[in-house]
Amino acid sequence: MGIGGNYGELLKKENLRNTKHRNSVIEIIAGNGQPIDAESIFLKLKEQNISISLSTVYRVLETLVSKEIVSKTSINCDNKALYEIKDAQHRHHLMCVKCKKMLSVDGCPLEEYEKALEDKLGFSIKGHKLEMFGYCQDCKQE
Amino acid sequence: MGIGGNYGELLKKENLRNTKHRNSVIEIIAGNGQPIDAESIFLKLKEQNISISLSTVYRVLETLVSKEIVSKTSINCDNKALYEIKDAQHRHHLMCVKCKKMLSVDGCPLEEYEKALEDKLGFSIKGHKLEMFGYCQDCKQE
DNA sequence: ATTCATGCAAACGGTTTGCACGCAT
DNA sequence: ATGCGTGCAAACCGTTTGCATGAAT
Numbered sequence: 001m002g003i004g005g006n007y008g009e010l011l012k013k014e015n016l017r018n019t020k021h022r023n024s025v026i027e028i029i030a031g032n033g034q035p036i037d038a039e040s041i042f043l044k045l046k047e048q049n050i051s052i053s054l055s056t057v058y059r060v061l062e063t064l065v066s067k068e069i070v071s072k073t074s075i076n077c078d079n080k081a082l083y084e085i086k087d088a089q090h091r092h093h094l095m096c097v098k099c100k101k102m103l104s105v106d107g108c109p110l111e112e113y114e115k116a117l118e119d120k121l122g123f124s125i126k127g128h129k130l131e132m133f134g135y136c137q138d139c140k141q142e
Numbered sequence: 143m144g145i146g147g148n149y150g151e152l153l154k155k156e157n158l159r160n161t162k163h164r165n166s167v168i169e170i171i172a173g174n175g176q177p178i179d180a181e182s183i184f185l186k187l188k189e190q191n192i193s194i195s196l197s198t199v200y201r202v203l204e205t206l207v208s209k210e211i212v213s214k215t216s217i218n219c220d221n222k223a224l225y226e227i228k229d230a231q232h233r234h235h236l237m238c239v240k241c242k243k244m245l246s247v248d249g250c251p252l253e254e255y256e257k258a259l260e261d262k263l264g265f266s267i268k269g270h271k272l273e274m275f276g277y278c279q280d281c282k283q284e
Numbered sequence: 285a286t287t288c289a290t291g292c293a294a295a296c297g298g299t300t301t302g303c304a305c306g307c308a309t
Numbered sequence: 310a311t312g313c314g315t316g317c318a319a320a321c322c323g324t325t326t327g328c329a330t331g332a333a334t
Contacts, residue, residue: 017308017313038299053316058299060314076218079324080298094265103263113251114274121245123236126276132256134268159333161289180323195291200324202289221299222323 014067021052025060026069026085034102035073035082035093073131096136103136156209163194167202168211168227176244177215177224177235215273238278245278 007026008018016022028041042057061083064070071086077095094103114125135141149168150160158164170183184199203225206212213228219237236245256267277283 019308019314021315051316054298055300055317056315062300063314078298079221094259094263094267096265097268103265105259105263109255110251110272110274117236117247117274121236121247122279122282123238123245124277124282125236125274126239128272128274130252130270130272132252132259132267132270135266137264140264140266159288161333163290193291196323197292197325198290204325205289220323 010069014069016063016067020050021056022060022064024048024050024052025057026064029064029070029083030085032084034104035084037080037082039080041083073129092130092132094132094134094136096139097133098135098139101136101138152211156211158205158209162192163198164202164206166190166192166194167199168206171206171212171225172227174226176246177226179222179224181222183225215271234272234274236274236276236278238281239275240277240281243278243280 007023010026011018011022024045025041028044029036038057038061039054041061042052042054045052045057061070061072065072065083068086070083073082073084073093076082077100089106090108092105092108094105095101108130110128110130114128117123118125149165152168153160153164166187167183170186171178180199180203181196183203184194184196187194187199203212203214207214207225210228212225215224215226215235218224219242231248232250234247234250236247237243250272252270252272256270259265260267
Protein backbone atom coordinates (compact mmCIF):
# COMPACT_ATOMS: atom_id res chain seq x y z
CA MET A 1 0.00 0.00 0.00
CA GLY A 2 1.47 3.30 -1.04
CA ILE A 3 0.99 6.07 1.49
CA GLY A 4 0.85 9.68 0.54
CA GLY A 5 2.14 10.47 4.05
CA ASN A 6 4.07 13.59 4.82
CA TYR A 7 7.18 11.79 5.86
CA GLY A 8 7.61 9.43 2.96
CA GLU A 9 10.50 11.37 1.51
CA LEU A 10 12.21 11.64 4.83
CA LEU A 11 11.95 7.88 5.24
CA LYS A 12 13.08 7.21 1.71
CA LYS A 13 16.08 9.45 2.22
CA GLU A 14 17.13 7.21 5.08
CA ASN A 15 16.51 4.02 3.13
CA LEU A 16 13.54 3.13 5.27
CA ARG A 17 10.35 1.68 3.89
CA ASN A 18 7.47 4.06 3.81
CA THR A 19 4.90 2.44 6.05
CA LYS A 20 1.74 3.84 7.50
CA HIS A 21 2.95 3.11 11.00
CA ARG A 22 6.22 4.94 10.63
CA ASN A 23 4.45 7.92 9.17
CA SER A 24 1.92 7.96 11.97
CA VAL A 25 4.50 7.67 14.71
CA ILE A 26 6.55 10.51 13.27
CA GLU A 27 3.39 12.58 12.92
CA ILE A 28 2.49 12.09 16.57
CA ILE A 29 5.96 12.95 17.79
CA ALA A 30 6.30 15.94 15.50
CA GLY A 31 2.86 17.22 16.43
CA ASN A 32 3.39 16.84 20.15
CA GLY A 33 4.71 20.00 21.70
CA GLN A 34 6.91 18.12 24.13
CA PRO A 35 8.76 14.84 24.53
CA ILE A 36 6.38 11.88 24.63
CA ASP A 37 6.71 8.29 25.78
CA ALA A 38 6.09 5.13 23.78
CA GLU A 39 2.83 4.18 25.43
CA SER A 40 1.32 7.63 24.89
CA ILE A 41 2.18 7.40 21.23
CA PHE A 42 0.49 4.02 21.16
CA LEU A 43 -2.64 5.42 22.83
CA LYS A 44 -2.83 8.49 20.62
CA LEU A 45 -2.69 6.27 17.58
CA LYS A 46 -5.43 4.12 19.00
CA GLU A 47 -7.57 7.25 19.44
CA GLN A 48 -7.13 7.88 15.75
CA ASN A 49 -8.25 4.32 15.10
CA ILE A 50 -4.82 3.37 13.92
CA SER A 51 -4.16 -0.17 15.02
CA ILE A 52 -0.56 -0.76 15.96
CA SER A 53 1.12 -2.91 18.53
CA LEU A 54 3.19 -1.46 21.31
CA SER A 55 6.21 -3.46 20.24
CA THR A 56 5.96 -1.95 16.79
CA VAL A 57 5.95 1.48 18.38
CA TYR A 58 9.16 0.58 20.17
CA ARG A 59 10.70 -0.82 17.02
CA VAL A 60 9.75 2.23 14.99
CA LEU A 61 11.18 4.47 17.70
CA GLU A 62 14.41 2.52 17.75
CA THR A 63 14.70 2.87 14.00
CA LEU A 64 13.93 6.58 14.00
CA VAL A 65 16.43 7.21 16.77
CA SER A 66 19.12 5.28 14.93
CA LYS A 67 18.48 7.40 11.83
CA GLU A 68 18.53 10.51 13.99
CA ILE A 69 15.04 11.53 12.96
CA VAL A 70 13.97 11.36 16.57
CA SER A 71 15.92 11.76 19.76
CA LYS A 72 15.48 9.88 22.97
CA THR A 73 15.71 12.15 25.94
CA SER A 74 16.83 11.40 29.42
CA ILE A 75 14.28 13.26 31.44
CA ASN A 76 13.15 9.93 32.64
CA CYS A 77 10.08 10.91 34.49
CA ASP A 78 8.72 7.63 35.93
CA ASN A 79 11.46 5.60 34.28
CA LYS A 80 9.93 5.96 30.89
CA ALA A 81 11.97 6.98 27.91
CA LEU A 82 10.73 10.08 26.10
CA TYR A 83 11.06 10.90 22.43
CA GLU A 84 11.02 14.09 20.43
CA ILE A 85 11.64 15.20 16.88
CA LYS A 86 15.25 15.99 16.30
CA ASP A 87 15.79 19.22 14.54
CA ALA A 88 18.72 21.52 14.21
CA GLN A 89 18.09 23.41 17.40
CA HIS A 90 19.90 22.28 20.48
CA ARG A 91 17.30 22.45 23.20
CA HIS A 92 16.67 21.79 26.86
CA HIS A 93 13.57 21.31 28.94
CA LEU A 94 11.98 22.51 32.10
CA MET A 95 9.53 20.09 33.61
CA CYS A 96 6.88 21.05 36.12
CA VAL A 97 7.07 18.50 38.90
CA LYS A 98 3.44 19.03 39.72
CA CYS A 99 1.52 18.97 36.44
CA LYS A 100 4.30 17.30 34.40
CA LYS A 101 4.04 19.94 31.70
CA MET A 102 7.27 20.61 29.86
CA LEU A 103 8.67 23.79 28.42
CA SER A 104 11.37 23.79 25.81
CA VAL A 105 14.20 26.26 25.79
CA ASP A 106 16.21 26.74 22.68
CA GLY A 107 19.90 27.25 22.97
CA CYS A 108 22.33 26.13 25.57
CA PRO A 109 24.41 27.86 28.22
CA LEU A 110 27.12 25.23 28.39
CA GLU A 111 29.39 25.80 25.46
CA GLU A 112 32.07 27.90 27.08
CA TYR A 113 31.82 25.92 30.29
CA GLU A 114 32.51 22.68 28.48
CA LYS A 115 35.45 24.17 26.66
CA ALA A 116 36.93 25.24 29.98
CA LEU A 117 36.39 21.77 31.43
CA GLU A 118 38.03 20.11 28.45
CA ASP A 119 41.13 22.21 28.92
CA LYS A 120 41.21 21.60 32.63
CA LEU A 121 40.53 17.87 32.64
CA GLY A 122 41.82 16.55 29.34
CA PHE A 123 38.38 15.16 28.67
CA SER A 124 36.83 15.43 25.22
CA ILE A 125 33.19 16.33 25.74
CA LYS A 126 30.84 15.05 23.05
CA GLY A 127 27.47 15.92 24.50
CA HIS A 128 25.43 16.44 27.58
CA LYS A 129 22.04 16.01 29.10
CA LEU A 130 20.50 18.91 30.90
CA GLU A 131 17.01 18.98 32.26
CA MET A 132 15.61 21.43 34.77
CA PHE A 133 12.61 20.96 36.98
CA GLY A 134 10.46 23.07 39.24
CA TYR A 135 7.02 24.65 39.18
CA CYS A 136 5.38 26.21 36.17
CA GLN A 137 3.55 29.49 36.29
CA ASP A 138 0.23 27.76 36.97
CA CYS A 139 1.48 25.44 39.69
CA LYS A 140 3.75 27.89 41.45
CA GLN A 141 2.61 28.16 45.04
CA GLU A 142 3.00 31.65 46.40
CA MET B 143 24.18 -6.88 67.78
CA GLY B 144 25.79 -3.51 68.40
CA ILE B 145 28.07 -2.35 65.62
CA GLY B 146 30.98 -0.06 66.15
CA GLY B 147 30.49 1.12 62.53
CA ASN B 148 31.64 4.50 61.34
CA TYR B 149 28.20 5.64 60.41
CA GLY B 150 26.33 4.74 63.56
CA GLU B 151 26.04 8.32 64.69
CA LEU B 152 24.91 9.50 61.31
CA LEU B 153 22.20 6.85 61.33
CA LYS B 154 21.20 7.61 64.88
CA LYS B 155 20.93 11.28 64.03
CA GLU B 156 18.38 10.37 61.42
CA ASN B 157 16.47 8.04 63.74
CA LEU B 158 17.56 5.01 61.78
CA ARG B 159 18.62 1.78 63.42
CA ASN B 160 22.28 1.13 63.32
CA THR B 161 22.55 -2.08 61.35
CA LYS B 162 25.55 -3.75 59.87
CA HIS B 163 24.00 -3.64 56.43
CA ARG B 164 23.28 0.06 56.48
CA ASN B 165 26.78 0.76 57.64
CA SER B 166 28.26 -1.43 54.95
CA VAL B 167 26.19 0.09 52.18
CA ILE B 168 27.12 3.62 53.21
CA GLU B 169 30.75 2.56 53.41
CA ILE B 170 30.71 1.20 49.88
CA ILE B 171 29.04 4.28 48.46
CA ALA B 172 31.24 6.69 50.37
CA GLY B 173 34.37 4.77 49.42
CA ASN B 174 33.49 4.59 45.76
CA GLY B 175 34.93 7.47 43.81
CA GLN B 176 31.91 7.68 41.56
CA PRO B 177 28.19 6.95 41.47
CA ILE B 178 27.49 3.24 41.79
CA ASP B 179 24.46 1.08 41.06
CA ALA B 180 22.61 -1.23 43.41
CA GLU B 181 23.88 -4.48 41.99
CA SER B 182 27.51 -3.37 42.16
CA ILE B 183 27.03 -2.51 45.80
CA PHE B 184 25.56 -5.95 46.31
CA LEU B 185 28.53 -7.60 44.60
CA LYS B 186 31.14 -5.56 46.43
CA LEU B 187 29.57 -6.58 49.71
CA LYS B 188 29.61 -10.19 48.63
CA GLU B 189 33.33 -9.86 47.89
CA GLN B 190 33.80 -8.75 51.48
CA ASN B 191 31.86 -11.82 52.56
CA ILE B 192 29.00 -9.70 53.73
CA SER B 193 25.82 -11.58 53.03
CA ILE B 194 22.98 -9.30 52.06
CA SER B 195 20.09 -9.65 49.69
CA LEU B 196 19.65 -7.41 46.71
CA SER B 197 16.25 -6.29 47.91
CA THR B 198 17.80 -5.18 51.16
CA VAL B 199 20.30 -3.14 49.20
CA TYR B 200 17.42 -1.45 47.43
CA ARG B 201 15.58 -0.86 50.68
CA VAL B 202 18.64 0.57 52.36
CA LEU B 203 19.23 2.82 49.39
CA GLU B 204 15.66 4.04 49.47
CA THR B 205 16.00 4.86 53.14
CA LEU B 206 19.32 6.64 52.72
CA VAL B 207 17.98 8.68 49.83
CA SER B 208 14.90 9.68 51.80
CA LYS B 209 17.13 10.85 54.65
CA GLU B 210 19.32 12.67 52.16
CA ILE B 211 22.41 10.77 53.15
CA VAL B 212 22.74 9.48 49.62
CA SER B 213 21.54 10.91 46.35
CA LYS B 214 20.17 9.03 43.40
CA THR B 215 21.57 10.36 40.18
CA SER B 216 20.02 10.36 36.78
CA ILE B 217 22.98 9.46 34.64
CA ASN B 218 21.11 6.37 33.80
CA CYS B 219 23.73 4.51 31.96
CA ASP B 220 22.02 1.19 31.01
CA ASN B 221 18.81 2.17 32.74
CA LYS B 222 20.28 1.54 36.14
CA ALA B 223 19.92 4.04 38.93
CA LEU B 224 23.20 5.25 40.41
CA TYR B 225 23.86 6.38 43.94
CA GLU B 226 26.45 8.60 45.57
CA ILE B 227 27.12 10.15 48.94
CA LYS B 228 25.39 13.45 49.30
CA ASP B 229 27.57 16.17 50.63
CA ALA B 230 27.34 19.89 50.58
CA GLN B 231 28.97 20.32 47.20
CA HIS B 232 26.74 20.62 44.20
CA ARG B 233 28.44 18.52 41.59
CA HIS B 234 28.15 17.22 38.05
CA HIS B 235 29.71 14.35 36.17
CA LEU B 236 31.51 13.60 32.98
CA MET B 237 31.23 10.05 31.81
CA CYS B 238 33.55 8.41 29.37
CA VAL B 239 31.36 6.63 26.85
CA LYS B 240 34.11 4.14 26.15
CA CYS B 241 35.45 3.00 29.51
CA LYS B 242 32.49 4.22 31.58
CA LYS B 243 34.78 6.00 33.99
CA MET B 244 33.25 9.06 35.61
CA LEU B 245 34.81 12.32 36.67
CA SER B 246 33.19 14.62 39.13
CA VAL B 247 33.20 18.36 38.76
CA ASP B 248 32.40 20.52 41.73
CA GLY B 249 30.35 23.61 41.20
CA CYS B 250 27.78 24.44 38.62
CA PRO B 251 27.59 26.84 35.70
CA LEU B 252 23.82 27.18 35.69
CA GLU B 253 22.91 29.58 38.44
CA GLU B 254 22.66 32.80 36.47
CA TYR B 255 21.18 30.99 33.51
CA GLU B 256 18.37 29.58 35.61
CA LYS B 257 17.63 32.96 37.11
CA ALA B 258 17.32 34.43 33.65
CA LEU B 259 15.01 31.63 32.59
CA GLU B 260 12.82 32.10 35.64
CA ASP B 261 12.35 35.76 34.80
CA LYS B 262 11.68 35.04 31.17
CA LEU B 263 9.32 32.10 31.57
CA GLY B 264 7.64 32.56 34.93
CA PHE B 265 8.86 29.14 35.90
CA SER B 266 10.21 28.49 39.36
CA ILE B 267 13.25 26.27 38.93
CA LYS B 268 13.94 23.96 41.86
CA GLY B 269 16.73 21.83 40.49
CA HIS B 270 18.34 20.31 37.46
CA LYS B 271 20.15 17.33 36.16
CA LEU B 272 23.26 17.85 34.15
CA GLU B 273 25.54 15.10 32.93
CA MET B 274 28.19 15.38 30.28
CA PHE B 275 29.70 12.60 28.25
CA GLY B 276 32.58 12.11 25.90
CA TYR B 277 36.02 10.54 25.94
CA CYS B 278 38.41 10.61 28.85
CA GLN B 279 42.11 11.34 28.50
CA ASP B 280 42.93 7.65 28.13
CA CYS B 281 40.23 6.82 25.62
CA LYS B 282 40.51 9.93 23.51
CA GLN B 283 41.26 8.89 19.95
CA GLU B 284 43.55 11.34 18.20
C1' DA C 285 8.39 -6.66 74.20
C1' DT C 286 7.96 -3.93 70.50
C1' DT C 287 9.22 -2.17 66.30
C1' DC C 288 11.73 -2.05 62.46
C1' DA C 289 15.17 -4.54 59.21
C1' DT C 290 15.92 -8.48 56.40
C1' DG C 291 15.66 -12.66 53.12
C1' DC C 292 13.18 -14.95 49.91
C1' DA C 293 10.38 -15.40 46.10
C1' DA C 294 7.00 -13.57 43.48
C1' DA C 295 5.14 -9.45 41.21
C1' DC C 296 5.76 -5.34 38.55
C1' DG C 297 6.44 -2.26 34.52
C1' DG C 298 8.89 -0.61 30.75
C1' DT C 299 11.25 -2.56 27.05
C1' DT C 300 13.06 -6.28 23.95
C1' DT C 301 12.89 -10.47 21.28
C1' DG C 302 11.52 -14.94 18.55
C1' DC C 303 8.67 -16.40 15.34
C1' DA C 304 5.27 -16.59 11.83
C1' DC C 305 2.73 -13.73 8.78
C1' DG C 306 2.03 -9.57 5.74
C1' DC C 307 3.17 -5.69 3.13
C1' DA C 308 6.60 -2.43 0.51
C1' DT C 309 9.82 -2.67 -2.84
C1' DA D 310 9.86 -12.71 -5.33
C1' DT D 311 12.43 -10.92 -1.77
C1' DG D 312 13.32 -8.83 2.37
C1' DC D 313 11.90 -5.82 5.66
C1' DG D 314 7.93 -4.51 8.86
C1' DT D 315 4.47 -6.10 12.07
C1' DG D 316 1.57 -8.54 15.75
C1' DC D 317 1.50 -11.53 19.35
C1' DA D 318 3.11 -13.53 23.36
C1' DA D 319 6.78 -14.59 26.03
C1' DA D 320 11.19 -13.19 27.84
C1' DC D 321 13.96 -9.72 30.05
C1' DC D 322 15.87 -6.90 33.67
C1' DG D 323 16.00 -3.45 37.13
C1' DT D 324 13.23 -2.59 40.87
C1' DT D 325 9.41 -3.22 44.31
C1' DT D 326 6.54 -5.76 47.47
C1' DG D 327 4.19 -9.37 50.75
C1' DC D 328 5.13 -12.21 54.16
C1' DA D 329 7.41 -14.59 57.74
C1' DT D 330 11.68 -14.39 60.45
C1' DG D 331 15.34 -12.03 63.01
C1' DA D 332 17.69 -8.33 65.09
C1' DA D 333 17.91 -3.38 67.33
C1' DT D 334 15.87 -0.63 70.56
